[in-house]
Amino acid sequence: MRIVVTVKYVPDAAGDRRFSDDGTVDRDNVDGLLSELDEYAVEQALQICENSEDDVEITVLTVGPEDAKDALRKALSMGADRAIHVEDDDLHGTDALGTSLMLAKAVEKAGYDLVICGMASTDGTMGVVPALLAERLGVPQVTLLSEVLVEDGMVVGRRDGDAASERLEAALPAVVSVTDQSGEARYPSFKGIMAAKKKPVESWELSDLEIEAGEVGLEGAYTVVDAAAERPARTAGTIVMDENEGGRQLAEFLARQKFI
Template identity: 75%
Template sequence: MSLRIVVCVKYVPDATGDRSFAEDLTTDRESVDGLLSELDEYAVEQALRIAEEADDAEVTVVTAGPEDAGDALRKALSMGADKAVHIEDDDLHGTDVIGTSLVLAKAAEHIGYDLVLCGMASTDGGMGVLPALLAERLRVPQVTLLSELSVADGKVTGRRDGDAATERLQAPLPAVVSVTDQSGEVRYPSFKGIMAAKKKPVETLDLEDLDIEAEQVGLGGAWTTVLSATERPARTAGEIVTDEGEGGKKLAAFLAERKFV
């Protein structure tokens, strides 16, 4: 039986752009270019490596977002994923991580899965809790923040590197796994891969297809809200300490005044 791998990816604002909030205090995704979250590329890479080592495997990438989010799926398909699922619905606007976990869990069940792979966090929200929420909704084990993983004999095995120790973890399939940016170098899409991606199937679903009520997602269904936001002040010129033999003392006094030392 084919190993069914589902990879959750996100279309995020380019971190090098001038990111800001929209009028409703959600992330402004219109005035800045978007792309596949860099941290999710590692999840795609690990899914492809597992599939290459398996006798029979299929990699499906899934995302929830507006039409432009399809660009994230096409990047993953050009890397080598087999097919994609795009959940697109106007009522998703403003959905927080709780609602997103519901949508992606329903999508995983719709697709069918043995292994769900995620990045360690998104580069826009950065919460890092989606894999745990997904595992809870799917009622399967979670093995998170892995820098190394493999799948064999119906189990996923991996290594988690901490500040003080390294852990070896194992869980039976089906399971939810997240990987870090230390899990392995991400491949670049080849020209052949880019051309092949144009012919790969992309299924589009909405909330009704997943049996989700609009009230469960969006701003109205969010468990978190932004009450206010202030633009970061422009960087000002720093204080110049002229060294005329007393530079060290002046620097120490400057640091002590601001309680840095």
């Protein structure tokens, strides 16, 4: 069985994240890393491999700049077998629709039985790429799963809601996405880190996927950022020295804010 896990290289949420002048995320002045939510997808692929009696090959796939290879290396050190990096100067500014196009072309070129995605990226947090990818591939989608199993040519999963859990299944090939409740991602061992250096990493350009430059990037984007402003600095709160007037001042504050 061939499993493809889509992963994304994202700016560190603990860093000073900003937009560039063209409305895209500034990736040059902040450290990046493998999206935490994609680590759960890698973990589920590894668990399927460990529980399967058949041979399973796990390919991690990313679209992004040169530094995105760091995300692939992290996934390889966790235990994935090979990696594919789609990199091209014309990718800059690609939105979710363009990303789903490139991923679909790359998945088809790599070959697959099951595609596993994280529920969303930690930078864009749109959560739409798994569904878009399934539509482009023309296969079933089973999204937001807390548990994933593969048995008898079917992918079976559990989706947990606020009031109930659903059991969902689809025939392979299929696309699934997993939540952060699907199981803690393993930490790469020293042996895994060393082994990752010898695992194959292929680099593909748009021409390898038969995609025209105008279909992706800022030129082909359906969504763009028109304007952005920094979050206002946090101001000091009002301190009330209670001299038998605290209750009245609190009531006046709540009234001004229309809470009462």
